[in-house]
Amino acid sequence: MRVLVTGGSSGLGAALVQAYLARGAQVLNCDLKPPPVVEEVAQQPSRNPGADSAAFLRLDVRSDDDWAAAVAWTDAHWGGLDVLFNNAGVAGGGRLDVATMDEWEWITAINLFGVVRGTRAFVPMFKRQGSGQVVNVASLAGLVHPAGMASYNAVKAAVVAFTETVGHELAEYGVTAHAVCPSYFRTGLVDAMQGSDEAVGAVIGALVTNAPLGPDDIAAAVLEALDRGEELILPDDAARAAYELKVTDRAAYDEVMRKQAARLNAMGTT
Ligand SMILES: NC(=O)c1ccc[n+]([C@@H]2O[C@H](COP(=O)([O-])OP(=O)(O)OC[C@H]3O[C@@H](n4cnc5c(N)ncnc54)[C@H](O)[C@@H]3O)[C@@H](O)[C@H]2O)c1
Numbered sequence: 001m002r003v004l005v006t007g008g009s010s011g012l013g014a015a016l017v018q019a020y021l022a023r024g025a026q027v028l029n030c031d032l033k034p035p036p037v038v039e040e041v042a043q044q045p046s047r048n049p050g051a052d053s054a055a056f057l058r059l060d061v062r063s064d065d066d067w068a069a070a071v072a073w074t075d076a077h078w079g080g081l082d083v084l085f086n087n088a089g090v091a092g093g094g095r096l097d098v099a100t101m102d103e104w105e106w107i108t109a110i111n112l113f114g115v116v117r118g119t120r121a122f123v124p125m126f127k128r129q130g131s132g133q134v135v136n137v138a139s140l141a142g143l144v145h146p147a148g149m150a151s152y153n154a155v156k157a158a159v160v161a162f163t164e165t166v167g168h169e170l171a172e173y174g175v176t177a178h179a180v181c182p183s184y185f186r187t188g189l190v191d192a193m194q195g196s197d198e199a200v201g202a203v204i205g206a207l208v209t210n211a212p213l214g215p216d217d218i219a220a221a222v223l224e225a226l227d228r229g230e231e232l233i234l235p236d237d238a239a240r241a242a243y244e245l246k247v248t249d250r251a252a253y254d255e256v257m258r259k260q261a262a263r264l265n266a267m268g269t270t
Helices: 011-022 039-043 064-078 101-129 150-173 198-209 215-227 237-248 250-266
Strands: 002-006 026-031 055-058 083-086 132-137 175-180
Touching: 002 011, 002 064, 011 026, 011 083, 011 215, 026 064, 055 064, 064 101, 083 101, 101 132, 101 150, 132 150, 132 215, 150 175, 175 215, 198 250, 237 250
Parallel strands: 002 026, 002 083, 026 055, 083 132, 132 175
Antiparallel strands: none
16 A cells, blocks of 8 residues: 655654554655654664655645655656545634734645645546545544634635545545544644634643543544545544534534633633
């Protein structure tokens, strides 16, 4: 299996890279930066020579030129691609009158247009092959939408909608599309967070840092869900419970969300 993972140098992407390597896949990690060198891992004897590390290609998901280079790389080295994992993303958000339009444009360029550019770049190859799997990492925020996170919610909801469209449009070419919607899990996502709304930043930071699950748990659950052919993947109990509440008891869901908004508004905007 030939797999390209964006954002594979950290967090969920790094866990996905390891999970695919453990399955014997060939993996290309496309990220802004290479993964940190981990001495202990580098010194361990290879359990499967030639398949114990991912290739790395520097790629900014906002660059069509970088995506063209990734397509050329997979064509030249592998003669095609089986899984495109659009995982790279950033955290942002902020209340409506605090977050700036520059912040909206930043998060849209990476979290939405990065996924769109990557998918568009590989569609001709997938159509030619008559096969392929597009896996887009959205978020639970793409399905349930907490106050104070309008921009993040909106772009992740757009990723969910985009993914469903890709799946339908490419079904007759043998291509499947899958949206991944986890709740908070522990990564360095908050380190790269940008935004003027410091109260929202602190809340999200605490939720990510104190989350019960880490990226390895989410990666394992996602691969199992892909094995089952799931198109909308809710990989953890918290995500499943929150989505279930919205679908089955909309009034209760709205009540929870309004209370959360009130708590946030009580924190003030300065
Ligand atoms: N951590 C959470 O709580 C959580 C919850 C739901 C969804 N997600 C989503 O999971 C995905 C992975 O996030 P993570 O938590 O592992 O974060 P992370 O910050 O640990 O990893 C993100 C990776 O993406 C890379 N990246 C950022 N901008 C890029 C760009 N323009 N081009 C290429 N690479 C870029 C970073 O260098 C980094 O290696 C994101 O899409 C995020 O929105 C995270």
